[in-house]
Amino acid sequence: MSDSPTNDAPWLTYRVFLLLLAAALVAAFPGITIGADTFFARDFGALGYPGAVFLHDCLRHGQWPLWNPDSHCGVPYLAQMGQWYPPSMLSVFLPLPWGQNVLMLAHLWFGGCGMFWWLRRQQAGNFAAAFAAFAFVFNGITLSCLQWENYIASLAWLPWVAGSVIAAWRHGGKWLPFAAIAAALQVLTATPEITLLAWLFLAVVWLGDVVSRDTHFLSSARRAALVIVLAAGITMIQMLPFFDLLAHSQRDMANPEAAAWSMPGWGWINLFAPLFHCYLSPQGQWFQNGQDFLPSYYPGAGILALALAAIVIARSRFMWLTAGMLLFCWLMALGPNGFLYGPVKSIFPLIGVARFPIKFVILTAFLLPLLAVRSMPRNATTPAKPVARALTVVTIVLAGLMLGAAWFEWRFPGPSDDGKAILTNTFARVVILLVLLAGILGNLMSQNRSVRVAWQCLLLALLPLDALTHSPEIAPTLPASVLAPGLWQTSGKPSPAPARIMVSPDAEQRLLYSRIADRQADFVGKRIAEWYNLNLLDGVPKVTGAITLRPASFDVLERYLYYTPDAHCGRGLVDFLSVAWLSSSDNPTVWLARTNYLPLITAGQQPVFADDGQTLHAITAENFDPRETVYLPDSERPAIAVSRRTDCLVTNIHQGLNRIEADVTSTGPVCVVISQSYYHLWQASVDDRSTRLSRANLAFQAITVPAGTHHIKLVYRDPYLKIGAIISLLSLVACGFVWRRACRPGPVA
Numbered sequence: 001m002s003d004s005p006t007n008d009a010p011w012l013t014y015r016v017f018l019l020l021l022a023a024a025l026v027a028a029f030p031g032i033t034i035g036a037d038t039f040f041a042r043d044f045g046a047l048g049y050p051g052a053v054f055l056h057d058c059l060r061h062g063q064w065p066l067w068n069p070d071s072h073c074g075v076p077y078l079a080q081m082g083q084w085y086p087p088s089m090l091s092v093f094l095p096l097p098w099g100q101n102v103l104m105l106a107h108l109w110f111g112g113c114g115m116f117w118w119l120r121r122q123q124a125g126n127f128a129a130a131f132a133a134f135a136f137v138f139n140g141i142t143l144s145c146l147q148w149e150n151y152i153a154s155l156a157w158l159p160w161v162a163g164s165v166i167a168a169w170r171h172g173g174k175w176l177p178f179a180a181i182a183a184a185l186q187v188l189t190a191t192p193e194i195t196l197l198a199w200l201f202l203a204v205v206w207l208g209d210v211v212s213r214d215t216h217f218l219s220s221a222r223r224a225a226l227v228i229v230l231a232a233g234i235t236m237i238q239m240l241p242f243f244d245l246l247a248h249s250q251r252d253m254a255n256p257e258a259a260a261w262s263m264p265g266w267g268w269i270n271l272f273a274p275l276f277h278c279y280l281s282p283q284g285q286w287f288q289n290g291q292d293f294l295p296s297y298y299p300g301a302g303i304l305a306l307a308l309a310a311i312v313i314a315r316s317r318f319m320w321l322t323a324g325m326l327l328f329c330w331l332m333a334l335g336p337n338g339f340l341y342g343p344v345k346s347i348f349p350l351i352g353v354a355r356f357p358i359k360f361v362i363l364t365a366f367l368l369p370l371l372a373v374r375s376m377p378r379n380a381t382t383p384a385k386p387v388a389r390a391l392t393v394v395t396i397v398l399a400g401l402m403l404g405a406a407w408f409e410w411r412f413p414g415p416s417d418d419g420k421a422i423l424t425n426t427f428a429r430v431v432i433l434l435v436l437l438a439g440i441l442g443n444l445m446s447q448n449r450s451v452r453v454a455w456q457c458l459l460l461a462l463l464p465l466d467a468l469t470h471s472p473e474i475a476p477t478l479p480a481s482v483l484a485p486g487l488w489q490t491s492g493k494p495s496p497a498p499a500r501i502m503v504s505p506d507a508e509q510r511l512l513y514s515r516i517a518d519r520q521a522d523f524v525g526k527r528i529a530e531w532y533n534l535n536l537l538d539g540v541p542k543v544t545g546a547i548t549l550r551p552a553s554f555d556v557l558e559r560y561l562y563y564t565p566d567a568h569c570g571r572g573l574v575d576f577l578s579v580a581w582l583s584s585s586d587n588p589t590v591w592l593a594r595t596n597y598l599p600l601i602t603a604g605q606q607p608v609f610a611d612d613g614q615t616l617h618a619i620t621a622e623n624f625d626p627r628e629t630v631y632l633p634d635s636e637r638p639a640i641a642v643s644r645r646t647d648c649l650v651t652n653i654h655q656g657l658n659r660i661e662a663d664v665t666s667t668g669p670v671c672v673v674i675s676q677s678y679y680h681l682w683q684a685s686v687d688d689r690s691t692r693l694s695r696a697n698l699a700f701q702a703i704t705v706p707a708g709t710h711h712i713k714l715v716y717r718d719p720y721l722k723i724g725a726i727i728s729l730l731s732l733v734a735c736g737f738v739w740r741r742a743c744r745p746g747p748v749a
Contacts, residue, residue, distance in 0.1 A: 045483070054068065064657075068547070073543055081192075108142070130456075136366060141365035194359075205321055233734070234735070267288065274425070314374040391437065395434070485537045499578045501540055501541070504583050560620070575598050576626035639704075641669050646666055648665060659713070
């Protein structure tokens with residue numbers, strides 16, 4: 001296949017396309033562009049952005065946050081997936097929150113550029129490539145993903161990965177390092193579902209190439225393997241620490257969680273009638289009954305019609321492979337509601353780690369434009385009548401289905417359905433579909449260049465219009481001021497550090513199921529309540545948090561306290577957790593001061609040896625006194641020389657990001673207990689001599705110290721990060737070597 005694109009729209013050069021897409025994004029999100037507004041919904045506001053602020057503060061002070069002491073009583077930070085994605089790390093040096101918001105729009109623009117670049121290489125034609133790129137950027141799935149920075153980033157890399165990897169196994173040379181770096185960066189976005197589906201699609205395309213003998217099996221397999229090895233090596237700075245964290249976290253890879261949030265059995269109707277059987281949330285967003293993960297996966301009725309027409313008129317192998325992958329994703333998204341997910345999961349049980357089968361539809365935002373472009377002429381000489389005939393028939397049928405679904409919804413609405421609103425919305429989709437059909441036919445039939453340009457501009461404008469109106473408030477925003485740091489401090493309450501705050505279990509449930517209609521009031525209320533990761537905006541240490549992977553032992557305690565009916569939490573445990581402020585059970589925005597809490601480090605308690613079940617029962621009981629007793633695992637009995645309570649003094653406590661130090665004075669050997677989450681990478685020493693770090697009170701830390709005055713030190717060291725960094729650096733050097741070798745001029749004949 002030639003690399004030179006056809007020229008069906010000579011005016012639509014690379015530069016013009018880049019400007020058009022940028023203008024469309026600015027027009028769609030003007031407040032975001034100038035920094036007046038911010039995204040906030042779901043994980044962006046309460047999880048991702050606070051983490052960016054935490055990283056920004058750490059790097060600004062010249063510290064690497066291997067450990068986050070402000071969440072979950074301490075939790076690994078840089079080992080979490082997604083922390084080593086370069087654009088995210090660099091964006092924290094921009095003004096916040098503008099930097100994080102614009103980074104997402106920049107990824108949308110970058111992804112559209114990738115789609116335009118790849119399809120032009122595939123001879124799709126200038127306008128067809130631009131149309132597909134706009135469809136990739138403006139659709140229900142992509143706009144829904146504006147709630148998660150990592151999903152937007154992963155989608156943006158999809159066309160670059162697909163185009164470069166296919167070129168790498170076909171041509172080798174300079175495409176090998178390019179493909180490896182693109183693939184590595186997508187992996188670093190921390191979206192394993194999208195990455196694995198993308199590589200499954202590439203594997204299918206590669207097999208098609210091999211079977212049809214478009215590429216040689218051994219040479220292409222060798223090139224693809226080299227890309228995979230180089231990409232894997234580049235990611236090792238993230239993957240080695242992550243795999244170690246995964247092995248010691250609450251996530252059980254051998255027993256994945258049951259599937260939740262699947263596409264309902266009738267969910268395919270939402271592909272062309274986006275609000276069918278959807279309900280309107282109190283804050284104005286529409287959600288599908290049965291799953292609340294994606295507000296929409298509507299691709300655009302016009303794109304769907306073009307894709308279906310492509311199946312009718314096109315006969316290429318690539319088209320059939322793409323259509324097969326598309327069908328696979330839709331069937332798998334049904335989860336337990338379909339017939340495919342169960343058998344596939346029984347063969348590959350680890351797919352259950354993704355938890356939400358609806359995530360399978362995310363790849364379709366990439367696949368549908370690839371199909372749709374096949375039903376558009378590649379140059380001015382392509383016969384227009386077969387295209388027009390097929391597209392007209394498909395459009396009429398699809399419009400009929402849309403109107404039928406809307407009538408059914410209006411005539412037989414569900415308990416939470418707004419039949420009139422859904423009817424109006426679907427009718428608007430039909431109008432846009434028919435205008436799009438007219439535009440495509442006008443573009444096909446017109447011989448006047450100016451008229452064709454006008455039709456093409458109209459068609460490009462219809463895609464953002466359809467995407468932004470099919471589900472109102474699909475990407476809601478708030479004034480950027482709601483993310484201003486220091487809200488705790490401006491409220492007049494003293495900082496609890498080095499102690500902690502704790503959201504009460506009842507308050508957590510109220511916040512989780514908040515139904516306040518005013519979304520700004522709701523978000524500000526959650527900020528005052530320091531919910532999820534919002535405490536990181538204020539630099540306030542908290543007992544819990546919202547980190548993806550947590551030490552397994554701490555997760556046992558957290559699940560019991562917050563997600564077990566009738567769970568009990570005595571005052572002794574709250575004291576041990578160094579809780580200086582506890583939120584009211586009746587009103588999460590009201591904080592109650594406490595004065596009887598313990599410091600981070602205590603000592604002298606009498607050891608009691610018990611299994612984890614007994615320990616959990618004991619430390620949550622009302623009579624637990626953390627000043628008198630510390631519970632240790634039975635396995636620690638031979639290593640603990642302390643047998644009774646001993647008076648001692650702990651002074652000069654200093655806590656940093658990755659280090660804790662203190663002086664301990666006692667008349668006999670004592671247990672020193674640290675109310676920080678136990679994790680195996682912490683190394684303890686007494687007077688600079690290494691000592692054993694034990695797990696105490698189920699999920700925390702303890703060491704034994706001999707009589708006298710001693711200096712204790714706990715340091716967090718991650719050897720996997722160092723090893724991974726070396727491998728990543730060597731892999732990048734290897735990419736440079738391959739690139740230079742490929743660019744070296746060959747011998748002169």
